[in-house]
């Protein structure tokens with residue numbers, strides 16, 4: 003379908019596809035098996051300016067927006083979602099700085115992220131605070147010249163690998179969610195370390211760890227926005243990042259669709275390719291429709307954000323929920339079309355099926371986001 007991408011966006015998408023096919027495809031099974039962080043591929047993405055596609059040129063990026071980011075994430079995810087999320091999580095850790103950082107903070111941190119010299123990450127979740135982010139316990143106590151952080155974040159993508167972390171902590175415990183603030187914390191800051199590294203079902207090339215803060219002094223100049231703005235900034239960040247997660251799901255589903263079509267053309271049963279069976283054709287046609295519909299929604303929401311729209315909470319949630327449900331459905335059907343071999347690690351759909359599940363869980367579970375969409379429906383007239 004024609005999505006009327008700019009020339010630069012077409013080039014970015016084509017380059018991301020080439021990198022995915024030439025550099026990621028040969029190593030994806032090994033990265034998955036060994037649960038190895040894809041540093042070599044991150045270096046390729048850095049050398050080809052992919053890390054800065056969404057960052058303004060004045061800070062060393064290519065000057066694109068959320069759609070440009072989505073195009074790269076989609077193409078990487080079509081081949082390996084574990085690599086794609088390692089790339090995308092850096093944007094997740096950067097958006098708050100990009101939109102709400104001071105000029106000084108942007109000049110200090112964005113050029114390194116845009117060039118790919120440093121990765122970023124975002125730390126909100128804790129053992130007691132998942133869907134209910136208001137349950138965080140990490141504190142940031144004001145002291146002379148800064149804040150002292152104490153607490154543990156869990157399930158943080160790029161944990162240990164990133165150099166720059168956006169961390170949400172309570173500056174006023176008694177105010178609950180209104181007492182949270184956002185901080186930039188650099189790897190290597192005394193009192194900041196990494197705890198348990200998770201062993202996962204899918205996206206196994208990505209790193210997921212705890213962030214541990216023990217009397218960690220963060221300079222005053224590293225607060226993002228003002229004290230008490232932590233949750234507002236988080237909600238706005240997630241509104242902006244969710245289409246990227248949708249793009250991860252679209253890429254995954256596209257990869258599974260292509261693999262299923264190819265297999266259905268080759269696999270002979272009852273004297274014919276299984277593609278000749280109407281039951282298989284109907285499944286493939288449904289998969290193709292679902293992938294295209296998800297892509298159209300993700301691109302449309304990304305374009306809405308890039309156009310400068312102010313309120314896109316509902317649309318952003320819709321793109322994430324619809325695309326991730328599509329990825330789960332399409333990868334499940336792809337495995338069904340592969341039959342028994344689809345269940346084996348020798349074929350890529352087994353990995354795609356495992357990788358798809360997380361897209362329904364992180365950056366807001368699909369149940370929680372459905373309630374958020376319904377809440378927005380109740381607020382708005384003429385929906």
Ligand SMILES: Cc1cc2nc3c(=O)[nH]c(=O)nc-3n(C[C@H](O)[C@H](O)[C@H](O)COP(=O)(O)OP(=O)(O)OC[C@H]3O[C@@H](n4cnc5c(N)ncnc54)[C@H](O)[C@@H]3O)c2cc1C
Nearest residue numbers: 124125126127132133157158159363364365366367369370
């Ligand atoms: C691989 C991975 C990477 C991650 N990366 C990051 C990261 O980089 N940064 C970060 O901060 N976090 C990250 N997370 C955390 C992720 O965002 C949370 O796991 C997610 O938001 C869900 O929280 P939870 O796991 O505590 O589930 P819970 O909140 O305990 O939910 C459990 C179940 O209850 C349901 N539920 C809970 N509340 C409601 C409700 N109000 N209405 C309906 N249903 C509800 C949920 O939908 C779910 O089915 C990551 C998680 C994983 C697994």
